[in-house]
Amino acid sequence: MSEPDPTRRRTITGFSNPTVKFVRSLRDKKHRRAERKFLAEGLRLLTDARASGRLPEMLLMATGRDPHPLIAELETAVLDAGGEVVEMYAAILAKVTGKDNPQAVAGVFAEFDTALSAIERSVAPIWLVAQALRDPGNLGTMLRTGDAVGAGGLILIDDCADPFSAEAVRASMGAIFTQRIAQARWEDFLPWLRGGAGQLVAASLRDAVPYRAAPYAAPCFLLVGNESRGLPAAYEAECDLRVTMPMLGRADSLNAAVAAAVLAYEALAALG
Amino acid sequence: MSEPDPTRRRTITGFSNPTVKFVRSLRDKKHRRAERKFLAEGLRLLTDARASGRLPEMLLMATGRDPHPLIAELETAVLDAGGEVVEMYAAILAKVTGKDNPQAVAGVFAEFDTALSAIERSVAPIWLVAQALRDPGNLGTMLRTGDAVGAGGLILIDDCADPFSAEAVRASMGAIFTQRIAQARWEDFLPWLRGGAGQLVAASLRDAVPYRAAPYAAPCFLLVGNESRGLPAAYEAECDLRVTMPMLGRADSLNAAVAAAVLAYEALAALG
Numbered sequence: 001m002s003e004p005d006p007t008r009r010r011t012i013t014g015f016s017n018p019t020v021k022f023v024r025s026l027r028d029k030k031h032r033r034a035e036r037k038f039l040a041e042g043l044r045l046l047t048d049a050r051a052s053g054r055l056p057e058m059l060l061m062a063t064g065r066d067p068h069p070l071i072a073e074l075e076t077a078v079l080d081a082g083g084e085v086v087e088m089y090a091a092i093l094a095k096v097t098g099k100d101n102p103q104a105v106a107g108v109f110a111e112f113d114t115a116l117s118a119i120e121r122s123v124a125p126i127w128l129v130a131q132a133l134r135d136p137g138n139l140g141t142m143l144r145t146g147d148a149v150g151a152g153g154l155i156l157i158d159d160c161a162d163p164f165s166a167e168a169v170r171a172s173m174g175a176i177f178t179q180r181i182a183q184a185r186w187e188d189f190l191p192w193l194r195g196g197a198g199q200l201v202a203a204s205l206r207d208a209v210p211y212r213a214a215p216y217a218a219p220c221f222l223l224v225g226n227e228s229r230g231l232p233a234a235y236e237a238e239c240d241l242r243v244t245m246p247m248l249g250r251a252d253s254l255n256a257a258v259a260a261a262v263l264a265y266e267a268l269a270a271l272g
Numbered sequence: 273m274s275e276p277d278p279t280r281r282r283t284i285t286g287f288s289n290p291t292v293k294f295v296r297s298l299r300d301k302k303h304r305r306a307e308r309k310f311l312a313e314g315l316r317l318l319t320d321a322r323a324s325g326r327l328p329e330m331l332l333m334a335t336g337r338d339p340h341p342l343i344a345e346l347e348t349a350v351l352d353a354g355g356e357v358v359e360m361y362a363a364i365l366a367k368v369t370g371k372d373n374p375q376a377v378a379g380v381f382a383e384f385d386t387a388l389s390a391i392e393r394s395v396a397p398i399w400l401v402a403q404a405l406r407d408p409g410n411l412g413t414m415l416r417t418g419d420a421v422g423a424g425g426l427i428l429i430d431d432c433a434d435p436f437s438a439e440a441v442r443a444s445m446g447a448i449f450t451q452r453i454a455q456a457r458w459e460d461f462l463p464w465l466r467g468g469a470g471q472l473v474a475a476s477l478r479d480a481v482p483y484r485a486a487p488y489a490a491p492c493f494l495l496v497g498n499e500s501r502g503l504p505a506a507y508e509a510e511c512d513l514r515v516t517m518p519m520l521g522r523a524d525s526l527n528a529a530v531a532a533a534v535l536a537y538e539a540l541a542a543l544g
Contacts, residue, residue, distance in 0.1 A: 137409065248419075250447075255413045
């Protein structure tokens, strides 16, 4: 381990610094896409990332923060890995993260490979699949649930919200770093799925069996649809299994992340 | 049924109208509390409310909206019940609701009685209980889940987010009108609970049994804690049953609304 390059540790004192503008731009999806980088905030999240083998390319910290052994370890790890450590006034960090009360650290991470071809389906019995989910909080919550049930990851079909948005990253509670993430169009996903083992399961009201004790089989791909419209009928028709949860009240559907979780825990009980 | 009073139907053409200011103020919790009224938006929500026996005291509509038989029925019902029908330019309605793209109708409702003493526990086998939940979206999602599992309602313990906030009402998908809602301090809730039949169940990591096939008993009160801190240990200690869900990944907890839903569906399978 060589001595870290001191030029990769610097302090920013001005709001108009290009690094401030760059990091700030990552709050915008268009810039995230162009740069293929995203922002994660908070010591807990960055510590989870490191434990999952992910280090930020750039570690951002407020000057005048309280010393913390985990922050010190993060600094060393980031510098050792060739990354940058950037300190800035708390007011500048607040501008960067867009939060009034910024947490003392944040990190700029390279986005992961989200090609379907990067997914090795045999590593886990359960995979979550979201179709046209528009709420980044729901995506983050699905990642968090996926981590809990030992899922392999989350596959995003059609036009979903951005899993690398600040809201999704926050809601994932660190699972953004442990769950594999792939994005694909349905017409690419289906041939990929059928090119190997895999049971496609939809939460559905059409031609469905009760979700309790349904014949789940690994690797089991649990598909939930858009918050307003649900799954297209043609997608449901392609599923190997359609399951339904009791709906005893006036509503005819659950929140998408809730439906995914109830299904995922049921599949886990069957397959785990 | 008498002829509706024509003075209770009017059109507002100015942004500075007192009614506009009044309705707009309901976006603020302090004013909601003082007035004991709340705002619900969208034809679906208002139709659900009516089906649940709840009519707005004031029905707000954009002028120039497309005619709709359900809106016409709502108008008649509100006027028959002694309420007001207020039309306004779409731009004014947008200001009132705080949304760029306002739905064509909204309603001002009287808040329900949220005293614990208004709860008749024997009407349902499951009740959801939230302790210090801070995210109104989580509260709304719990209401929606409660409706789905046939729960009696949602009891809010200690300082929770406001279930009558726009975000909670929206996330409830109409369940704000079907689920009973009570608010209480823990020191008032516990004696009330112990004053009758009722099993208090916590999602917990401490001294807990697996949530699958745990000995749930009706009426079953499913308690979930604050998003960051979970339940206070002293509250967990008061529970009749502590159950735990598998956590196979790095995270040690689920999203609060997800945990409530996984537990609620398990209790429903046992008690339903």
